[in-house]
Amino acid sequence: MNWNVMRMKSSSVNYKDEYTGCYFKVFGEPQLVLKHLRGSIAIDVDDNEYIDLLGGIAVNTLGGAHAELADAIAKQARSVIHTSNFFTTTSQIELAKKLISIAEFPAGSRAFLTNSGTESLECALKIVKKYANIVSRPRILTLTNSFHGRTLGALSLTYKNKYRAPFMPLVPNVEFIEAGNVHELESVFSTKSCSEKGEVAALFMEVIQGEAGVVELPADFVLRARQLTREHGALLVVDEVQTGVGRTGSWFAFQNTGTQPDVVTVAKGLAGGFPIGAVIATDQAAEILEPGDHGTTFGGNPLAASAALKVLEVVEHDNLLERARRIYQIVADHYGKTGRKMRGKGALIAVEVQNERSSNVAKLALQFKSAGEEKCKRSVIVNAVNSSWIRIAPALNIDHELLEEGLIRLDVALKEAENEQD
Numbered sequence: 001m002n003w004n005v006m007r008m009k010s011s012s013v014n015y016k017d018e019y020t021g022c023y024f025k026v027f028g029e030p031q032l033v034l035k036h037l038r039g040s041i042a043i044d045v046d047d048n049e050y051i052d053l054l055g056g057i058a059v060n061t062l063g064g065a066h067a068e069l070a071d072a073i074a075k076q077a078r079s080v081i082h083t084s085n086f087f088t089t090t091s092q093i094e095l096a097k098k099l100i101s102i103a104e105f106p107a108g109s110r111a112f113l114t115n116s117g118t119e120s121l122e123c124a125l126k127i128v129k130k131y132a133n134i135v136s137r138p139r140i141l142t143l144t145n146s147f148h149g150r151t152l153g154a155l156s157l158t159y160k161n162k163y164r165a166p167f168m169p170l171v172p173n174v175e176f177i178e179a180g181n182v183h184e185l186e187s188v189f190s191t192k193s194c195s196e197k198g199e200v201a202a203l204f205m206e207v208i209q210g211e212a213g214v215v216e217l218p219a220d221f222v223l224r225a226r227q228l229t230r231e232h233g234a235l236l237v238v239d240e241v242q243t244g245v246g247r248t249g250s251w252f253a254f255q256n257t258g259t260q261p262d263v264v265t266v267a268k269g270l271a272g273g274f275p276i277g278a279v280i281a282t283d284q285a286a287e288i289l290e291p292g293d294h295g296t297t298f299g300g301n302p303l304a305a306s307a308a309l310k311v312l313e314v315v316e317h318d319n320l321l322e323r324a325r326r327i328y329q330i331v332a333d334h335y336g337k338t339g340r341k342m343r344g345k346g347a348l349i350a351v352e353v354q355n356e357r358s359s360n361v362a363k364l365a366l367q368f369k370s371a372g373e374e375k376c377k378r379s380v381i382v383n384a385v386n387s388s389w390i391r392i393a394p395a396l397n398i399d400h401e402l403l404e405e406g407l408i409r410l411d412v413a414l415k416e417a418e419n420e421q422d
C-alpha cells in the first residue's frame with residue numbers, strides 16, 4: 001500500500017517526505033497525518049475516519065477535544081502558564097494532595113511532578129540510588145520484560161537488549177529477575193551480591209507489564225515482593241505510568257494487589273494528553289531527596305497541573321473507573337463469542353493474534369476503508385504490542401457502540417492478516 005497515495009489524496013503536500021526529511025529517524029514511518037481527534041474518532045488530513053481503540057497508547061483518558069479539559073487548559077493559559085520553582089500555584093498543591101489521596105498513601109506522603117514517564121522513573125531512581133548509598137546496599141532489582149523508559153537511568157531498568165545495547169554501560173548494579181518467579185525473588189533476597197556488598201536497596205516493577213504485552217504479575221509474586229522488600233528494608237517502586245489514573249478500573253493497578261508500595265510513578269493518562277508525570281512517595285522515601293537533590297523547570301507547571309486536575313475530576317465525576325471495567329467486559333464478551341484469547345484489566349487489554357501477524361493486523365485495520373470494502377465506514381487504530389498481541393487502550397469514556405463497531409472492524413483485520421500467505 002502506497003502511503004502517499006493513500007493518505008495524501010486531497011493534499012498537495014507530501015507529508016511523508018517532509019517528515020522523513022526533517023525529523024530524527026527514531027520512530028517508524030508515521031502511519032497517518034491526523035488533524036482532529038473528536039472523542040474516540042480520529043480524522044486524518046484527507047478526512048478519513050478511524051475508531052481510536054488506542055487512545056494515544058493509554059494517554060487520552062478523556063478522548064480528543066474534551067470540552068471541559070480544553071476549557072480548563074485555556075482558562076489556565078489565560079491566567080498563568082509558568083512560574084518557576086521559586087513560586088508555586090494552587091493547582092500544583094491541589095494536584096499533589098489529590099494524587100496522594102487517590103493512591104491511598106499514608107499521612108505524610110508527598111508527591112513530585114515531572115514532565116513524562118521516563119522523568120518520573122529518573123526521580124524514583126534518584127531516590128533509590130541515594131538510599132542505596134546511605135544504607136550501603138548497591139543492588140537494584142527490576143524484572144525481565146519490564147519497560148520503564150528511554151532516558152539513561154530509566155533505560156537501565158528496562159529489559160529489552162535492543163534498547164539498551166547501544167548505550168552501554170548504563171547505571172551499574174541493576175539486576176533483572178524473572179517476572180513472576182517467586183523462587184528467584186526469594187533467592188536474590190537471601191544471597192549476597194558477588195561483590196559481597198550485601199543486600200538489595202530497591203525493587204522496581206509494573207504490576208501489569210504494559211509494553212511486555214499487558215502481562216499481569218501473579219498475585220503471590222507481588223505480595224512476596226512487598227513482604228521481602230519490607231523485611232529487608234528495601235524500597236518497592238511500582239511503575240504505574242501505563243496502568244495509572246483509572247486505566248485498569250481502579251485509580252492504580254497496585255490497589256488490586258493488597259500491597260502498598262513506597263514509591264509510585266505516574267504519567268501517560270494523568271493530564272489526558274497534556275505532558276505531565278508524577279512520583280508519589282511515602283514520607284520516609286520522599287525525604288531521602290533533600291533540597292538541591294533534584295529539580296525540573298517545567299515539571300508540574302500550572303498549565304499541566306490544571307489539566308491533570310480536570311482529568312481527575314472528570315474521571316471521578318463521570319464514573320470512568322466503572323466505565324474502564326465495563327470496557328473490559330465488552331471486549332471479553334466479544335472475544336468470548338469468537339474464542340479468541342485476550343488478557344489485561346479495565347481498558348488496558350491485549351488480544352492474541354495467530355501466526356505472529358500482529359503488525360499486519362494493526363496496518364490492515366487502518367487500511368480497510370481504502371481497501372474498498374463497501375460496508376466499512378471507518379478504520380481502526382490499535383497497536384502491535386509484540387508479534388502475537390494487539391493492544392487496545394481506548395479513552396475511558398469511549399462510546400460502547402463505537403467500541404463494539406471497532407471490535408467488529410478489528411476482527412476483519414485479524415482474520416485477513418492471520419490468513420495471509422508469506
Ligand code: PLP
Nearest residue numbers: 116117118147148149210241242
Ligand atoms: N514506564 C512505563 C510502564 C511505560 O509504559 C512507559 C511508556 O510507555 C514509560 C515508563 C515511559 O514513559 P514516557 O514515554 O512518558 O517517558
